[in-house]
Amino acid sequence: MKYIDEYRDKAVVLQLIEQIRETSRHPIRIMEVCGGHTMAIQRFGIPSLLPETVELVSGPGCPVCVTSHAYIDQAIAYSRLPEVIITTYGDLIRVPGSTSTLDREKAKGADIRIVYSILDALEIAKHNRRKKVVFLGIGFETTSPATAAGIIKAEMAGLFNFLVFSAHKIMPPPMAALIDTGVNIQGYLGPGHVSTITGSKIYDFIAEDYGLSVVISGFEPTDILQSILMLVKQFERRQPAVEIQYSRVVKPEGNPKALAMLEEVFYLDKDWWRGLGVLNASGMKIKGKYAAFNAEKQVEVSVEPTREDKGCICGEVLKSTAKPAECKLFGKACTPSDPVGACMVSNEGACAAYYRYAR
Amino acid sequence: MSHKNNTMCLSIPARIEEINGEMARCSVGEASYQASLQMLDISELAVGDYVLLHTGFALQKISEEEAIETLKLFDEFEAFNATLDEEEKQTGERIV
């Protein structure tokens, strides 16, 4: 119990661990979907606190990690056009494409700007009317409503030089696909902030059709332990259900205004996920009525052929069929300062979190 | 996991300092952010309230207690990261 002395709520933590030990009889593998949970779990050494029956594995919840090389390659192709300014969240800048990164293109002179918010990208479009400002839309339901809001704003302001290249994705399809592919898990630690937007109903089919538990969890060690306890209880009673542990923040109905904006701007289409391949109705594409703001419709580019990295098993890591340390490159050719695969780039990536915290 | 970073995955608790139409000036510790309130019911928000801020948009109103706890968690992460970096510098090797 190496970190136990650091916990603020030591007594609560010890009590929760005790309860988990008492409750857990049968082996259970729990997958955390959200990269934020991966980080917290590794940081607080939670696996070492749990009984042998309870195993935690990481899943596909890091948006940068599941994004395809083809997407990065196309973003890079846009950035090489003289009339384009790329605006992007910082997360994406070092993610390797087939032969380059946005960072490298920027060093070579491409106009690539890191923004904190899509609202900053709109400002850039306002001040560069002769340029096409392409915003790279990545992320799950926490982030996509902001993109929808940005597109609606651009239309209201008549900012037709503002374009979005969307690789937004939704969380439930990979959760179902993982079970379909036979990955051995008995419950999901549900994503806290995605669920702030979506609410909890979107996971109901996981419990009803697949018979797996989902507990939407907060990020404190006590939150995570309590969620694990809830999952173990459900499992031992053979009563899979969707529960919200993080009820301080997550409401069953989610955020209706944000959901309405998503509905207004996006439709669901098939999309590619690292490790899982193409999944039906898992990606968010811009509806026809907003085609004027869709980079894919407005800007022609030729994109280099896709090449995946040799030796990177990031796809396996995202499915939990391999641990980061099982990758031959882990900690050697691939480190956070010189990443080979996407799972090492993002702070929330499983490889980066294990590298940093798991000793 | 610094809240000063430009990382997209992070939702930070922020205090509303000033509301102008659908925009608000929010603070996170010393730092100040502009946030859009358009995803929330603005009539239910007031100066002094805490919201979960994500890429420039307030996603959800949260309690002050929740906000403070979450910020503490971020600071712990930061402190822990700093300790790791320091250890690394001293020992000259990467801790895996």
Ligand code: SF4
């Ligand atoms: S350690 Fe690097 S190369 Fe190996 S799976 Fe992770 S990201 Fe890929």
